[in-house]
Amino acid sequence: MRRSPWSALVVLALAQFIVVLDVTIVNVALPDIQQDLGFSPSGLQWVISAYTLIFGGFLLLGGRAADLLGRRRVFIAGLLLFGLTSLVAGLASTPEQLVVMRAVQGLGGALLSPAAFAILTVTFAHGRDRNIAMGIWGGLAGLGGTLGVIAGGLLVDSLSWRWVFLVNVPIAIALVALAPVFVAESRVRPAGRRTFDVAGALLGTGGLLAVVLGVIRAEPLGWGSAEVIALLAGGLGLLALFLRVEARSAAPLVPLHLFRSRGLRTSVLALALNGAGFLAMFFLTAIFLQQVRGLTALETGLAFLPMGIAAIVSAVVASQLVTRFGTKPVQFGGAVLSVLGLLLLTRADATGAYATQLLPGLILFGIGIIATGTPAMIAAVAGVRPDEAGAASGVVNSGYQVGGAIGLAVITTLATTHVEGLLAGGANPQDALVGGFERGLFAAALFAAVNILTTLGAPRVRPTADQVEAAVAA
Structure with a gap:
């Protein structure tokens, strides 16, 4: 049966869309989840960390399994697991149940995401059609992150926090039904014994x-x-x-010889630090806006919207700048803007105007986080052989997820400790939460500042247009 590659792209892109959506959609629901299930302040971060750690930790294994067992087969298995765990997470009655389901949900994402990308690359021949497909893929991924905060706010305010998980279920069912119709099977046939590691x-x-x-x-x-x-x-x-x-x-999951490339070494560190700053800022700010400023979940999502728009614009502009000036100066500028954005956010208090205390920092951070990550991804892929570009992309993506989880743990632990110290010293709860928010964002700014130093050691790569499109899509 002849299948249209563009129909396959719709199925694949929608699957990747819900994986990306799930990272941000949950953040605006965190205060409601904490209140309903009784999470401790330090335990709440596991709702995010369990997903990102397992997703990042098994991303490379998911790609290997897809190549050897069949990409469509693993893609459908990942979708089924993602949909089932979304259902159980939405019905969770204890913190432990939700965290476990978030971890298994991350495993589902780690199976379907690399399988979907691999199918995309074999479905479209190199050239104009593949470039268009990659652009749509990358664009939807960015849009998923931006729409997640709005969708999460709408679902929490109109229904309940449980629907930020339950909304995945009908989408996953529909995609599982459509995948055999529109997506062709493909796999790699190794010369020797199959090794999954x-x-x-x-x-x-x-x-x-x-x-x-x-x-x-x-x-x-x-x-x-x-x-x-x-x-x-x-x-x-x-x-x-x-x-x-x-x-x-x-046949290692992480070919260690790749780290001989200076571009890959510095890119993994840069993206790990980027992930730490982003997840921590999102986590802390979502709680601050609702528990300190009294915003609803939807109002919180709308407050984040300018940052998402700034990030989308930054992705387009950064891709153009790196072809003109090279990766290093763009990455350096992005890291500086990230630090400035986080420092501006530390000035926010319980009553100040959004337009002056929060908006400038959110916009600068949205621009900076993408302007740092885009050239880092390009430098990582450009620094290795073309046949190893997929492995390099997997390594840096894993580094981003894992770095985000570790950074979130460190930063939120510092923030929580500070809040408890202020409460013990007699501060009122609102002032203590503001103090914890400021301490956490200062810590995130330190992570971003280290990224400035990382950039100084990065190579200056002038990529081709194809390298830019491939790196941004990955």
């Missing part, structure tokens, strides 16, 4: 989970407690085993 994925993700949990537990227990030391030491030990397994594997 499950051990590498489990060791890497387990190590990262232990480190994040150690950071979070340090807030109530102290950094010198036996539990925290055991978690951190165990996590680092698992990560060391992960590197050993990858170095010895015939």
Whole structure:
């Protein structure tokens, strides 16, 4: 049966759309989730971290499974898992149930997202049609992040927080039904034995989970407690085993030789720091706007909208600037704008005008975060052989997700500790929350400031138009 590639693109892009949407749509629902299920302030971050850690940790394994088992098959399996866990998450009655479902939901995303991108690349031949398809793919991904805050606000205010998860279910069912009709099956036929490197994925993700949990537990227990030391030491030990397994594997998930490329090394660090700043800012600001300023979920989503628009514009402008000036100056400028945006946001209090206290910082941060990430992704892909560009893209995307989860843990732990200290000192709850918000954003600004230093060591790449489109779409 002859299938239209453009029909396949609709199915694939919609699937990627709900994966991206799910990162931002949940943020505006966090205060309602906390109140309804009884999350502690430090535990609430797991609603975000569980998803991003598992998604990032298994992204490369999902791509490998898609290549070897069949891309459409893994794509449909990921959709089914994503839809089922969205249903159970929407019905969760305890914090533990929701966090576990968010983790498994991240695994579903890690299966379907790389499979969808791989199908896209084999469905469209290199040239004009593929460039158009990549542009649509990348554009919808950016739009998903922007619309997520609005959709989340509408669902929370008109129905309940549960619908930020339940809304995925009918979409997933429809896409599962449409995929066999419009999407052709494809796979890689390896010359030797099929190798998935499950051990590498489990060791890497387990190590990262232990480190994040150690950071979070340090807030109530102290950094010198036996539990925290055991978690951190165990996590680092698992990560060391992960590197050993990858170095010895015939087909590693993370080809360590890729890190000989200076562009890839600096890009992984830059995107990890970018993820840390973005997730922490989003998490803290969403709670600040609702619990301190008293905004509804929809009003919170609308407050974030200018940042999303600025990010979309920045993606277009940054792609043009890197072809003219190279990646390094654009990345440097983006990192500086990110720091300035976060510092401006620290000036916000409970009563000041949105237009003067929040809007400038949100716009600058929206521009800066994309102007940093776009050239970093381009430099990562341009610094390796063309046949390894997919692996490099997977590594930096995983770095972004994992860095975001670790950064969120560190920054929110610092913010929560400060809030509790202020309350213990007699401050009223509103002033304590404002103080925690400011402390958290200062910490996020430090992460962004490190990115300025990272950029100084990055190569200056002048990419081709094809390299720009491929990197932005990935």
